[in-house]
Amino acid sequence: MANMGEIVICRCEEVTYGQLQATAEEHKCTARELKLRTRAGMGFCGGRTCRPSLDRILESVIPNIAPGEIPLKYQPPIRPVTFGTVGENQ
Amino acid sequence: MSDVIVIGGGPAGLAGAIACASSGLNVTIVDEFIKPGGRLLGQLHQEPSGEWWNGIKESERLHQEARKLSVDIRCGVSVYNLEKENHLWNVYTNSGTLTAPFVLVATGAAEYPIPLPGWTLPGVMSIGAAQVMTNVHRVQVGKKGIIIGANILAFAILNELQLAGITVDRIVLPERNQISQKAGEPEEVMKSLLNAAHLAPSPLLRFGSRFMRRDWIRKIGLNFYPKNGVKVNGTPLQLRKAAIEIIGKDHVEGVRIADIDANGTIIAGSETIYEADFVCIAGGLYPLAELTAVAGCPFQYIPELGGHVPHHSETMETPLEGLFVAGNITGIESGKIAMAQGTTAGLSIAKHVGKGAGTIDEQLQQAVKNVRTVRQHAAIQFNPEINSGRSKMNQLWDDLYANNNREDSPKKIV
Missing domain, CATH: 3.50.50.60 (FAD/NAD(P)-binding domain)
Known part of the structure; x- marks a missing residue:
């Protein structure tokens, strides 16, 4: 467990476990706030790799998340697309 | 315009498209990969009976069947958003927007990561x-x-x-x-x-x-x-x-x-x-349900099913009119179950459209029963408590949606 803090959780944005833990504890973050402060889950893959890990870190900061809630909201576009595609300007 | 857009050309999506098209519906499948089959393409194992399960052969069989029924299969297409507008679903893709009254989301699963020091190294x-x-x-x-x-x-x-x-x-x-x-x-x-x-x-x-x-x-x-x-x-x-x-x-x-x-x-x-x-x-699998989430479908966390799953009935409908689901998006199980669920979803859509004449109810009931039979005979379960997970979702559906005054509220299938 010695270097747990240095483990990269969000690979796209290179956010470590230590950064996430420290930010969550300092600001008592909501899921969205933790994401915006660290950029974890905001990279190219759209959080498909780190989302489950982020959920588990959040569980420890925000206990009793209701089973009907998704901790970190999904937002379109859920795949990387060009501005042209989203703007229908092809 | 198609009657149905199927998102995901794996076992669930292909089987769903086949069931829809067999009932006379016009179907388009979109899939992110270069060829259809989804996770079937990777599967090769020997069953306890001694028979070999060759996923590539299975996917070819399904693909050909779908093509015979004139299903339009588009590969290399990614869907980045799904939303409803004027009773129609808009499926936004990297090659334009598709529109249909019915959408079957069969996007399968993704893998749980297990981060550890050095896990970003090549190899x-x-x-x-x-x-x-x-x-x-x-x-x-x-x-x-x-x-x-x-x-x-x-x-x-x-x-x-x-x-x-x-x-x-x-x-x-x-x-x-x-x-x-x-x-x-x-x-x-x-x-x-x-x-x-x-x-x-x-x-x-x-x-x-x-x-x-x-x-x-x-x-x-x-x-x-x-x-x-x-x-x-x-x-x-x-x-x-x-x-x-x-x-x-x-x-x-x-x-x-x-x-x-x-x-x-x-x-x-x-x-x-x-x-x-x-x-x-190897961290295991979780349902890949992003699209149903952006579409506005309610979710429930059911660990036995692998994580957050969209609310759905045993006939594979969601609470959102015209939106159906099948396969691992509903819970982590084998490809055989995904196919059986796909067939159920396809028949369910046909029923909503009013296709299939007098026999559709019977066909749908049979399809739901078949999912249970395939599950009972499954050689392996990704989660040993799968039945409990499925019951939880069925119960939740009954409690929340089944007794509303909806015209076509699902009947209990015994």
């Missing part, structure tokens, strides 16, 4: 990636590898790697921590594996499973678990060892591994480095 991949490289692209992932994480998926793919002549040196657990959780606890891992023990190549596991279901016997079993593990097809499964770190300069060179006690606690001073040129991380 580290998820176990599913190793499967795709080996069986789909026919690329050798390495010469000698180590699998981190012991679950059903890891065993199935271990076997496929071995068939391809790739050496897997050992299977170890991840270090127990806040993120790996149960995957790092030998007792929890043992419990989940015992349910598949009738398939286990090792006589010890097979023998053990008969009475190891009792907690205290399991504890004793783990305490006396052979230090070098038991062999699975010649590869040691080491439930009392955990990966601490993946090491290497520019590429994987090895894994630092320590002994652990029955609870997963590391035994000080027991670390050893084992050489490897690739590492597979």
Whole structure:
């Protein structure tokens, strides 16, 4: 467990476990706030790799998340697309 | 305009498209990959009956059937948003927007990561990636590898790697921590594996499973678990060892591994480095439900189904009019179940459109029953508590939606 803090959780944005833990504890973050402060889950893959890990870190900061809630909201576009595609300007 | 857009051309999506098209509907399938089949493309294993399951053959059979029914299959297309406008669904893709009154979301599953030091080195991949490289692209992932994480998926793919002549040196657990959780606890891992023990190549596991279901016997079993593990097809499964770190300069060179006690606690001073040129991380699967989430579908966290799943009925409808789901997005199970669910979803859509004349109700009931039958006869379960997970969702659906005044509220199928 010695270097747990240095483990990269969000690979796209290179956010470590230590950064996430420290930010969550300092600001008592909501899921969205933790994401915006660290950029974890905001990279190219759209959080498909780190989302489950982020959920588990959040569980420890925000206990009793209701089973009907998704901790970190999904937002379109859920795949990387060009501005042209989203703007229908092809 | 199509009547139905199917998102995902795996076993569920293809079977769903076939059922829709057989009922006379106009169907378009979009899939992100270069060819249809989804995870079927990676599957190759021998069933307990001795028969081989060749996923590529299965996917070709489904593909041809769909083509015969004039299903429009578009590969290499990614969907990035799904929303309803004026009673029609807009499916936004990287090659334009498609519109239809009905959408079947069959996007399957994604893999749980297990982050550990060194997991960003080249040569580290998820176990599913190793499967795709080996069986789909026919690329050798390495010469000698180590699998981190012991679950059903890891065993199935271990076997496929071995068939391809790739050496897997050992299977170890991840270090127990806040993120790996149960995957790092030998007792929890043992419990989940015992349910598949009738398939286990090792006589010890097979023998053990008969009475190891009792907690205290399991504890004793783990305490006396052979230090070098038991062999699975010649590869040691080491439930009392955990990966601490993946090491290497520019590429994987090895894994630092320590002994652990029955609870997963590391035994000080027991670390050893084992050489490897690739590492597979096997964290298990979770339903890939992003699109139903952006569409506005309500969710429930049901661990037995693999995570957050969209609310759905046994006839595969969601609370959103015209939106249906099938396959692993509803819970992690085998490809055979996905196909049976796809057929159910397709018939369910046909029923909503008013197709299928007088026999549609009967066909749909039969399809729902078939899902249960396939589940009962499944050789392996990704989650041993799958039935409990399915019951929870059915109960939730009954409580929330079944007794509304909706015209076509689902009837209970007994």
